[in-house]
Amino acid sequence: MSRSPAIAAAALSVVGDQSPDECLEQLTAGGPCDISPALWNDIKALCD
Numbered sequence: 001m002s003r004s005p006a007i008a009a010a011a012l013s014v015v016g017d018q019s020p021d022e023c024l025e026q027l028t029a030g031g032p033c034d035i036s037p038a039l040w041n042d043i044k045a046l047c048d
Contacts, residue, residue, distance in 0.1 A: 001034045010043045020047045 009024035016023065020043065024035075 001036050001039075003035070003039065005033050006035045006040055006043050010047050013047050020044045 005024060005027050009020050009027050012018070012023040012027075013020040024040075027033075
């Protein structure tokens with residue numbers, strides 16, 4: 001599983017004007033990505 005897209009999406013969400021889910025969707029649109037749901041939930045909780 002890859003953590004990099006999740007961390008990048010969280011960072012973009014903090015500095016931008018989009019939700020973490022929107023940023024992750026944009027980052028992973030180019031190909032397959034496997035992110036742990038538990039990790040993603042923890043990251044989203046920190047972004048709120």
